[in-house]
Amino acid sequence: MKQLCAIVLAAGLSSRMGENKLLMDYKGRPMSEYILQNLKHNSMWLNEVLVVGRLQQTKELAERYGFNYVHNSQPERGMGHSLALGVQAAAQCDGFLLALSDMPDLKTGTIHTLCQSFNQDPLRITVPVYGGRRGNPVLFPASYREQLSALDGDKGGRDLIRREQQNLARVQIYDAGILRDIDTKSDFYAK
Structure with a gap:
């Protein structure tokens, strides 16, 4: 089985939302907790999970799940x-699973399917469709690290890409959650 590292992007400024969306209550939990829980359920595939954030609350949430935290002191520089x-x-590692923290509707089985697919074809970029x-x-395969x-x-x-x-x-995925990230109040209330 390939060694995979998940990188969770959780340092955004939420400028279109008007408040920190990752800490907003979404169906009883902070929105960003859903991806962490999803990754925890898929830990058999992951040898490391790194949460890149800018807030103490994000750090505490990452640590609660046993994940490593990377502080981004310049979030205005963007997702890249x-x-x-x-x-x-x-x-x-053999590959990087890049996960957004504003996709709370992503199904747990989706990450499993993507990791399984990557293991069968570890030299290509695995994208859900x-x-x-x-x-x-x-x-992304490790060959894209640089x-x-x-x-x-x-x-x-x-x-x-x-x-x-x-x-x-x-990879054909039967999960509309791969397309839905939450950037605005209307996105949020469309749940």
Whole structure:
């Protein structure tokens, strides 16, 4: 079984929400707790989980789940910077599972399916697809470590995925949660 490192992006400024969305109560829990619980349920696939955040509450939540915390002191630099910090802090592994912390509707089995697929084809970028649309989380092989470590700005791995179309393993997922991230009040109340 391949050694995978999960990197949870939890340092966003929530500017479109108007308050810190990751700490907002979503069906009885802070929104960001759902991805942590999901990863905990999939721990058989993961040798390390790193939560990249900016707030003490995020650090405490990560530690409650037994995950490592990476502090982002410059969250205004965007998602790419957070992702780079996580990859730079990660131990040696065969691949990186990049997870967003504002996707509370993601099914637990989805991460299992993606990890299983990556294990069968560990040299390609594993992306989930639902209804013909690509979503998250995404698994990058370790061969992309240097490129991921150099990211900055707010695009994350999106441009890298666009450039590497010929190296994508598209996995059909029956989970609309891969497409739904929560950025605004209307997204939040559409639950």
